[in-house]
Amino acid sequence: MSEQDDAVEALQANGVLPALAWACGSARHQTLQSYDSETGHNQAWIGYNMFTILEDRLNRVFSLGRFVLGADADPAHGADLVAQGLATGEFERMPHLSPGLVIRDDLNKSPGWLSQGWRILLQSYGGMDIDELKWAQRSWTKRRVAGQPSPDEPMLDLPEFHMAADVLADLSTREPSDDPIVTLVLAYAIDAVTGVSAFYLGHPRLNPGGGKPWHWRASIEDSGHGGTGRGIRPGSPTDQPSSPVEDAPVRLRPHVVDLPDAQASV
Numbered sequence: 001m002s003e004q005d006d007a008v009e010a011l012q013a014n015g016v017l018p019a020l021a022w023a024c025g026s027a028r029h030q031t032l033q034s035y036d037s038e039t040g041h042n043q044a045w046i047g048y049n050m051f052t053i054l055e056d057r058l059n060r061v062f063s064l065g066r067f068v069l070g071a072d073a074d075p076a077h078g079a080d081l082v083a084q085g086l087a088t089g090e091f092e093r094m095p096h097l098s099p100g101l102v103i104r105d106d107l108n109k110s111p112g113w114l115s116q117g118w119r120i121l122l123q124s125y126g127g128m129d130i131d132e133l134k135w136a137q138r139s140w141t142k143r144r145v146a147g148q149p150s151p152d153e154p155m156l157d158l159p160e161f162h163m164a165a166d167v168l169a170d171l172s173t174r175e176p177s178d179d180p181i182v183t184l185v186l187a188y189a190i191d192a193v194t195g196v197s198a199f200y201l202g203h204p205r206l207n208p209g210g211g212k213p214w215h216w217r218a219s220i221e222d223s224g225h226g227g228t229g230r231g232i233r234p235g236s237p238t239d240q241p242s243s244p245v246e247d248a249p250v251r252l253r254p255h256v257v258d259l260p261d262a263q264a265s266v
Contacts (some may be wrong), residue, residue, distance in 0.1 A: 002152050003150065003152055003182065003203065003215070004216040007201075009117065011115065013119060014101060014116060016039050016115050016118075019061040019102075020199075020201065022090075023057035023058045024054065024186075024220060025056060026086065026094075027050055027056075027057045027088060028190060029090075030087065031046060031049050041192070043191075050188060051122060058105075060082050061094055061095060062102040063097070063099040063100075064102070065104070067081060069254055075164075082094075099208075107119075107148075107183070108140070108141045109206040110141045110142075110255055113185070114181065117181055117182065118181075119183040119184065121142070122202070123187045124188060130187060134207065135204055135205075140187075144204040146205060148182065150215035152215060184203055185203075186200070187202065198219070199219070202218060203216055203217075
C-alpha cells in the first residue's frame with residue numbers, strides 16, 4: 001500500500017480521523033459564531049482564532065493539555081471540564097478516544113499531535129488554492145516538515161530535500177525514539193464572508209521551484225456543527241490532488257491574508 005493508504009487506514013481505524021473531523025467542525029462553528037466584522041474582525045482574525053480554537057478542540061478530543069485528568073479524578077468532573085465552552089450537542093457528538101492514544105508532540109513550539117507513528121501539525125492556507133501553497137514561504141519548521149522525503153517518490157537532488165524524517169526529532173518535545181515518525185499537516189481555510197471552509201490532511205512536499213505542494217492530500221469531512229464526522233470525505237479522490245471546487249462549490253476568496261501559524265517564528 002502507499003503511504004497515503006497506510007495513514008488513512010491507521011488513523012481511521014483508531015478513531016483519529018473522525019476526531020479531526022469533529023474538531024474541525026466545532027472550531028469552525030465557534031470561530032464563525034464569534035466573528036463580527038463591525039467590531040473590526042477580518043480574515044486574519046479568522047485564521048488566527050481558528051488556529052487557537054482548533055488546538056483547543058484537538059486537546060479536548062485527545063484528552064491532552066488542560067483536559068488531562070489524574071487516575072483518581074471523578075469521571076463526571078472530567079466530562080464537565082471537556083464539555084465546558086462547547087456549543088449545545090457538541091460534547092454528545094464528540095468521539096470518545098482512549099487517553100494516551102494520541103500524545104502531544106510539538107515541533108519547535110508548533111502544536112503537534114502524534115499517534116501510531118503519524119504526527120499532525122496545523123496550517124492555515126487562507127483564501128489560497130491549497131495546491132498553490134508554497135512551503136518555501138512558510139515558517140522554518142514547516143519548510144523542514146515539507147522537506148521530508150516521501151516513500152512513494154524518489155528524493156530530489158536538492159539541498160532542501162536532503163533531510164530524512166528523523167531529522168525532525170531534534171525539534172520534538174518528546175523523548176527520543178527509534179520508531180519512525182512521518183509528519184503530516186492538517187490544513188484549513190474559512191472564508192469570513194461566506195463561511196465556506198475546507199480541511200485537508202496530507203504529506204507536504206517542498207516545492208522551491210514550483211510544482212505540487214503535496215505528496216498526497218485527503219479532504220477531511222467536516223460534518224458541520226461539531227458533528228462526529230466520518231474522517232475522509234466519501235467519494236473524494238485522494239490519490240492525486242484535485243481542485244478544491246470539487247469539495248466546496250464556492251471558491252475561497254483570493255485576497256485573504258494567510259496566517260501560517262499562530263506563532264510566526266514557528
